[in-house]
Each structure stands twice: as structure tokens, then as C-alpha cells.
Amino acid sequence: GDSWGIFTFLCAALCNLPALPALNCTEELGPGQSIQKTYDLTRYLEHQLRTLAGTYLNYLGPPFNEPDFNPPRLARAERVPSATVDLDLWRGLTDNARLAANYRAYSRVLCSLRALDGQGTAELRHRLGHFCSSLQGLVLSIAGVMSSLGYPLPAGPPPQPGGAPTQPGGAAPNDFLKKMDDFWLLKELQTWLWRSAKDFNRLKKKVPPAVVTLRMEARGF
Amino acid sequence: LLLAVPPKEPVLMCRSNNYPKGFYCSWHLPTPTYIPNSFNISVIHGTREMVCEKDVFPKNRCHIRYLQLFSTVKYKVTLTVTNALGKSSTTLTFDEFAIVKPDPPESVVAKPVPNNPRRLEVSWQNPSSWPDPESFPLKFFLRYRPLILDQWQHVELSDGTSHTITDAYAGKEYIIQVAAKDNDIGTWSDWSVAVHATPWTEEPKHLTTEAQITETTSTSTSSFMPPPTTKICDKGAVVGSGSVAVCWTAGLVLAAYGVLFI
Numbered sequence: 001g002d003s004w005g006i007f008t009f010l011c012a013a014l015c016n017l018p019a020l021p022a023l024n025c026t027e028e029l030g031p032g033q034s035i036q037k038t039y040d041l042t043r044y045l046e047h048q049l050r051t052l053a054g055t056y057l058n059y060l061g062p063p064f065n066e067p068d069f070n071p072p073r074l075a076r077a078e079r080v081p082s083a084t085v086d087l088d089l090w091r092g093l094t095d096n097a098r099l100a101a102n103y104r105a106y107s108r109v110l111c112s113l114r115a116l117d118g119q120g121t122a123e124l125r126h127r128l129g130h131f132c133s134s135l136q137g138l139v140l141s142i143a144g145v146m147s148s149l150g151y152p153l154p155a156g157p158p159p160q161p162g163g164a165p166t167q168p169g170g171a172a173p174n175d176f177l178k179k180m181d182d183f184w185l186l187k188e189l190q191t192w193l194w195r196s197a198k199d200f201n202r203l204k205k206k207v208p209p210a211v212v213t214l215r216m217e218a219r220g221f
Numbered sequence: 222l223l224l225a226v227p228p229k230e231p232v233l234m235c236r237s238n239n240y241p242k243g244f245y246c247s248w249h250l251p252t253p254t255y256i257p258n259s260f261n262i263s264v265i266h267g268t269r270e271m272v273c274e275k276d277v278f279p280k281n282r283c284h285i286r287y288l289q290l291f292s293t294v295k296y297k298v299t300l301t302v303t304n305a306l307g308k309s310s311t312t313l314t315f316d317e318f319a320i321v322k323p324d325p326p327e328s329v330v331a332k333p334v335p336n337n338p339r340r341l342e343v344s345w346q347n348p349s350s351w352p353d354p355e356s357f358p359l360k361f362f363l364r365y366r367p368l369i370l371d372q373w374q375h376v377e378l379s380d381g382t383s384h385t386i387t388d389a390y391a392g393k394e395y396i397i398q399v400a401a402k403d404n405d406i407g408t409w410s411d412w413s414v415a416v417h418a419t420p421w422t423e424e425p426k427h428l429t430t431e432a433q434i435t436e437t438t439s440t441s442t443s444s445f446m447p448p449p450t451t452k453i454c455d456k457g458a459v460v461g462s463g464s465v466a467v468c469w470t471a472g473l474v475l476a477a478y479g480v481l482f483i
Contacts, residue, residue, distance in 0.1 A: 043405070068314065070295050070297075070314055072267065072268065073267060073293075073294060082293065083291040083293070084289050084290070084291050084292050084293060085289060085290055085291060086288070086289055086290075087241060087287060087288070087289070087290050090290055090291075091356075184293070187293045188293055190293075191291050191292070191293045192291075194291065194318055194405065194406055195290075195291040197404070197405040197406075198291075198356065198357065198405070201356060201357070201358060201404070202356050205355055205356070
């Protein structure tokens with residue numbers, strides 16, 4: 001919205017400066033623009049998730065699809081790092097740590113959702129496929145912001161022991177417990193999308209929106 | 222003679238108007254019991270029991286500070302009312318995000334814009350209870366209508382605490398209100414206190430008289446004839462092209478106004 005206007009104005013202003021004849025103003029996204037784009041993507045995904053959640057919970061079946069289902073959190077290996085964080089700690093996160101936490105979380109979610117591939121109704125598989133494509137876009141967008149700010153990407157998710165994502169203890173997979181894990185995966189994803197909106201709001205304020213990446217061509221210099 | 226009764230199920234409400242600091246809960250009895258009642262409130266978050274600190278004022282209210290943000294686990298608040306004849310309780314279960322509702326915007330001001338008969342400049346402030354608008358920005362919803370019409374016009378604003386209305390009917394008094402919402406979560410605040418404003422008008426005496434006569438005519442006849450705008454302009458002793466625009470606008474507005482009364 002507004003930031004595009006500022007960007008275009010600055011580009012035009014700089015390109016008209018007579019003292020810089022060799023300036024070639026290209027529309028490369030500076031970190032400020034990438035942050036805005038990433039923020040917009042999280043909002044889009046949150047909207048998409050609302051439609052996906054119904055289909056997903058219905059696939060899990062009762063009691064998971066009951067509106068007042070409020071189970072206690074069982075002590076099980078978490079597939080996705082939790083979005084829950086101490087308020088002061090969240091405030092004090094460096095830009096790098098903030099971005100890395102988002103990157104790690106969504107990479108893990110993407111992995112876990114892909115592991116569900118092939119399961120459920122045709123409608124669920126279709127919606128899940130669409131959602132995963134958008135989620136992939138979000139992960140790449142966050143990676144783009146990190147690299148434009150000069151931060152290294154966190155290492156990929158560690159390989160799960162035994163291959164399958166949720167098999168603690170090596171016992172035969174318990175259908176109910178697996179569904180419980182899937183239920184919490186959805187909740188963590190929802191919470192991350194709400195948190196990311198706030199994370200990227202904070203990042204927007206700290207990184208000036210009008211950081212313009214210019215390419216200087218060698219003509220005349 | 223009043224008969225004392227055991228308490229009926231209390232009414233409980235929880236809300237976060239100061240996100241991310243915490244939330245408050247307030248309660249009341251739907252019907253009086255005529256004897257003293259005591260209230261006990263418990264807040265459970267996952268496996269943890271939290272303390273809701275009772276407010277001195279208002280009496281039936283307590284507040285909680287969030288220890289953690291972005292929680293996946295719901296909060297469960299139970300209020301129990303007890304008196305000598307019995308007790309009753311009610312429970313609310315909610316997600317952290319669901320109860321976010323800011324207070325209405327403050328200091329709403331609406332002013333006419335000099336030399337602009339269709340404009341009104343509105344400005345307001347973030348509610349003072351919202352602790353961190355930098356990290357948790359608010360968006361706003363403005364509604365306005367002339368006093369004489371029932372239909373509101375709406376504008377949603379994603380940033381800034383001011384807006385210029387550019388389609389006001391000239392010379393009509395407007396009522397304006399603003400509401401706020403966290404940019405991403407929760408629900409809209411209640412509407413702010415209403416402010417009134419009338420757009421700037423050029424007021425030479427005969428211009429007013431002409432307008433009044435035209436209005437009276439339009440309300441009493443079923444077919445409305447727009448006033449001859451040239452007549453108004455000739456007598457208005459106006460200077461410059463800007464003023465001519467004012468005249469035309471006035472004529473068109475009066476015509477539109479007349480159409481509404483058909």
C-alpha cells in the first residue's frame with residue numbers, strides 16, 4: 001500500500017537527479033518491502049487456514065471437531081517449536097532471532113503437513129496441497145528477508161529418528177494419539193500465524209520501508 | 222417485606238482492552254438476592270492456576286497479567302457466587318486472541334475545512350488503555366452521516382489517526398464516530414463518543430435566504446426543480462474560479478438533496 005508509493009516516489013526522485021547519470025533504478029525489493037510482503041502472506045495463510053481447519057478437523061473426527069474440545073497438553077515430542085513465549089523475552093528478541101524462530105516453525109509445519117500427504121478425503125488432500133504451496137511461499141519469503149538483511153538461514157529440521165515424524169517410544173502407532181498430535185499441529189500453526197503478524201509488525205517498524213536497492217551500471221563512471 | 226433468595230447464575234464477561242498486558246473479568250447477578258453475596262473467581266491456564274487480582278473499583282472486577290504470549294492453551298475462568306442460601310457458578314473458556322477488544326478511540330475532533338464546503342477533517346487518538354500501539358497497531362473504522370439522514374457511511378482506515386471526509390453535503394450538520402480494533406486479532410471496540418460538525422459554508426445573507434426558500438419549496442412539492450444556480454452566483458458577489466466551483470457544488474448538492482425528498 002503506502003510503502004509502494006514511497007518506494008516508487010523515491011525511485012523516481014533518485015532517477016531524476018542529474019548528478020547521477022549512470023543510475024539505473026530497478027525495482028528490486030529492499031528488506032522493508034520483503035517484510036511487508038511476508039506480513040501480507042501470513043495474513044493470507046491465516047485466512048486460508050480458516051477454511052482448511054474445518055475440513056482437517058472433520059477428517060480427524062469427534063471429539064476433535066467439536067467446538068468446545070479443550071484437551072490438556074500431553075507430554076509428547078513437539079513437532080513444531082511453540083509460538084508461546086514470555087512477553088519480555090519476545091520484546092527483546094533480535095531481528096535475527098525473531099526471523100529465525102518464524103523460519104524454523106514454518107519449515108517444520110511444512111514438513112509435518114507434507115507427511116499427511118495422501119491421507120483423508122479428496123477435498124482435504126486438495127486443500128492441504130494448496131495450503132502447502134502457500135506455506136512454501138511464506139518460508140521462501142522469510143528466507144528472502146533474512147538474506148537481504150545478511151542473516152544466515154537456520155539449519156534444516158533434524159532428521160526424525162525412525163523416519164516417521166511422531167513415533168516416540170517405538171510402539172505401534174496409536175491412532176488416537178496420532179490424531180491428538182495432528183490436532184495440536186493445527187493449533188500451533190494457527191497460533192504461529194497470529195504471532196507472525198505481530199513479529200512482522202515489529203520488524204516493519206525497525207527496518208525502514210524505504211531502503212532502496214540500487215544497481216549502479218558502469219556507464220559513464 | 223423482601224424474600225431473600227439463593228443466587229441465580231451470574232453473568233461473567235472477560236476482555237483484553239490492554240493487549241498484550243493481560244485481561245480483566247467483570248461480573249454481576251442478573252437478579253438481586255437481598256442478602257450479602259461473596260464472589261470467588263478462579264482462572265486456570267492449562268495445568269496452572271492463576272490469580273485474578275480484585276480491583277478496588279469497580280467492585281465486581283479483577284485483572285490478570287499475561288505471563289506468556291501467543292498461547293495455544295485456552296483460559297478457563299470460573300466465577301462462583303455464594304450466599305447464606307446457596308451458590309451458583311458460571312464458566313468461560315477462551316483463547317488469548319478471542320477476547321481482545323480495545324476501548325474506543327479518544328479525543329475525537331471534527332472540524333470544517335476553510336473554503337471546502339464538502340470536507341470535514343476528523344482526528345482522534347489511540348485509547349489510552351492500549352499500552353503498545355507501536356508493536357500492536359490499531360486499525361480504525363469511521364462512520365458519519367448528516368443528522369437528517371439515517372444511513373451511515375463507513376470508512377476503514379488501516380493506519381493513521383486522522384481522515385478527511387470529502388463527500389459531505391454542504392451546510393449539513395454531521396454526526397461522526399470512530400471505533401478501533403487490533404490490526405490482526407479480536408473484535409471492534411464500541412463506538413467513540415459522537416462528535417458533531419458542519420462543513421464550511423460561505424454565508425452571505427442572501428445566499429442563505431435563497432437556499433432556505435428552495436428547501437421549503439422542495440419539501441412541499443413532489444416534483445423538484447433545481448434552483449437556477451446562475452442566480453445564486455450572480456448575487457453572491459463571489460470572486461475567483463474557486464468560488465464558482467462552490468456555487469456549482471452548492472447547486473448540485475441542493476439538487477441531490479431535493480431528489481432525496483421525492
